Amino acid sequence: MLKVQEIRELIKLVDQSSIDEFTYESEGSKIKMKKKVQGQQVVVEPVQAVSETPKPAPPSPTTSVIKKEEPKQEVKHEEVQEDTNLHKITSPMVGTFYQSPSPDKDAYVKTGSKVSKDSIVCIVEAMKLFNEIEAEVNGEIIEVLVKDGQLVEYGQPLFLVKSE
Template identity: 80%
Template sequence: MLKVQEIRELIKLVDQSSIDEFSYEVEGSKIKMKKKSAGQQVIVEPARVVTETPAPIQPVQTAPAAPVVQVDEQKQTSKEENVQETNLHKITSPMVGTFYQSPSPDADVYVKPGSKVSKDSIVCIVEAMKLFNEIEAEVNGEIVEILVKDGQLVEYGQPLFLVKPE
């Protein structure tokens, strides 16, 4: 069975490619992805087990389709418009992974709104495939807003922080 992170990577690769439909079978599981204009649909169905004794043919019932994952583009667009209007710098995720505000659950957060940062200041960690990647601020300035919650899954290029440059 594929791990969730492997499925996420497959979704990312299909999304970035020019193919419209993708099907993959491994270890008794089947994954089928189809692109739509508003998002992607991922369906994971259990594989059918073939028995050696012939049985009468009956209709096969499949598992209900997984919900279509869609990003609310209107909300994202309005936040991006606000960024452009106020000349704030966006710190974006360089990869697909899990966002963490602190180096460990019992440690203080790296930054919070109002924190001053420099170009090489670590602002968060994005964990991808068991690797913890430290994300730097990229600019000198002040953190205005944190756009994601601790432990939230983030996509490649997703804005994480808004920074008022100095």
């Protein structure tokens, strides 16, 4: 069976591609993904195939991850709507969040840092590629929402910025 990280990366790739449906079968397990025509939503339907020797089916890692992550994202979305001057800098991909260019260097930004549209605020590593993430707005970092080295999801808020 695929690991949760591998499934997340498959979801990201399907979401960014022009295909509408994707099916993967391996070792008696099947994963089927469909997305809306507009490309706004990716639906993952894990399907456990019947094997010749009955085994207890482990809980689906994709189901538990999706159920745990959705409420957190909704809560943060409501917090942002309370103050219209706040902008969320979100992760453009699934990967590992790094706040500095290397472990021995200072963080790109911290709470209270002033940023411009093209300021680099962090790095998200995905498949051994280090992607620099820009602020997208002029303003001040109000809150860093993730910890250094933390796994982040596609679209997950990383920073709250009070825009100018």
